[in-house]
Amino acid sequence: MSIIEIRSLAKTFGKIQAVRGIDLTISRGEIFGLLGPNGAGKTTTIGMLCTIIRPTSGSGLIAGFDIAKHPTQVRQKVGIVFQDPTLDTILTGRENLQLHARLYGIPRRERKAWIEEMLALVDLRDRADDLTKTYSGGMRRRLELARGLLHRPAVLFLDEPTLGLDPQTRARTWEYIRKMVQKEETTVVLTTHYMEEAQAMCDRIGIIDAGKIIALDTPDNMVDALGGDIVAVRAPAPPVEALGALPYVSAVQCAGETVEITMKSAPLHLAEVLSLIPDVASVEMRKPTLNDVFIKLTGRDIRNETAENGGGWVETIARHRQKGT
Template sequence: MMAELGRQGGEGADVIVKVDGISKSFGQIKAVDNVSFEIKQGEVFGFLGPNGAGKSTTINILTTMMRPTSGKATVCGFDVLSHATDVRRNVGVVPQEYTADEDMTGYQNILLCADLYGLPRSDSKPHAEELLKLVEIQDAANRKVKTFSGGMRRRLELACGLVNYPKLLFLDEPTLGLDVQTRAAVWKYIRTLKEQFKMTLFLTTHYLEEADSLCDRIAIIDHGRIIKVGSPEQLKASVGGDIIVVGVREAEPDISSEIMKLPLVKEVKKKGAEYRIKAEMGEEASPEIMDLVRSKGLHVTKISLTKPTLDEAYLELTGRNLREEEGNRMQNLSQRITMNRARS
């Protein structure tokens, strides 16, 4: 419990990551520009943004691999600059690249990681087997990593990131370049970690559906700045709400103004015998609309509810312009290597 004593600050016990105005410049490029956010214990927090938005740089700062140019960040209660080793001890990292040693077996790789965390072999041996089972590569445990497929490598990386029993796991683009099956498996493991091991997860992705289905909260980041933070639902709602289309048998009377008075409804348009209604929380709004229509003695012939996708929210917030890959040379290189190996 030495680690506990070194902790600083008494801010809410449920805040596991506190980032306060960090910036990182590479020469002229501001990769991260005055970013602040908090991650709560037990949540899956996602960084969503296009390539070169500053996602990996933020992860690298929080995992003490890079020093911020300015600002302060606390991870698991430890300052990333002054208590870097304590941060490293407490968090798990699954970097974007494939980091396993190709000449060693999967099992040996996990043991090597455990050694780097200073875990005794008596503990790390059973733990390695447990982790191999968790990511379902126990059958290939004694094969050299160079014979692994991209998906197996990614799962091994995940196992290596879990070797020190982390409270907080960082995943940098965990599904970059993977096939659909492996991606689904990685998603499953992430949910297991959250639900079964009560782990806090911080992941970066540029896949919208990944952020949508995994994250409790998402920060949309672009050009090194956080544009918006919220739950996927909140972000979608920020686009303007759900679309409810109600068809009625009777074209008259027009009850648009009555529908408009309902608390969740934001906009009503009538076209013939069809009402196009924009509302917040469509699931709750639509029964209310049904009740209202019926109370007016009208008959509902059809009803549909369309939810806005995160894509729309994302494109609205980050713009529709195509991106040239920015980032630095090293990041571009490592991303290319990652993509190539994922496809092997």
């Protein structure tokens, strides 16, 4: 059953076309990742779905309510953890949650229990009565997560929920999110720049670039579609054209002294590939990751290192396509 339905959703700020017509259906209980480089339109899309930003055109339904016509009902259905921190730092952790509970009309008799439950979920019970300005960054992020979940939203939007957290806290934050999804069958729409986490967490991923969704699938299918294994060979003068012409090779990318070759069944073909490359210094074989998918599709690394890597990869692929290989 779909809980989010977006049709031709678009937003223009003056001359900037931040979102250029997005179509997307998300099912109940799904963890959906919206990935894209800086400025791709992720926060704007989430803002429109949470009714904070008014769309220029198109429509969106959340749990059957229209984001333009029924914003109040939509707001009751969604929780959000913003990209930028929004806690009231002169209140304690518990007071922040109490304020939110009142704003969202959580019945008085339920409030205390729900707040305690959330504080326990994010391991903040022992610091709940300290001012949040005395919290560490990770603790604040956890409290924001608890606040986003407090009113038991049907859909939770998480815009970079783990940005700036240490790896251990990131892992635990994902654990909280997963627990909550299982418990409440919450639908989660998240953005993140941590590709490994998106790959591990998300049922499906939409890659957004320049305001449009350019790929939509499960992480596994996306990675499989890259075509096999990646073999990285360090050598001073790899014969890029000859390698690209091999029938089982789908892409060749050069970065400095290393050439990365994407190919089917690498163990089977490795000997032939290496026989073509003079003066091999080292060879490494790995499975492609979501980051490789991202680089291929957007032409740049997720962290917006637009540099040589991404560009080179895409150009090489384009060249091979032209050749019909």
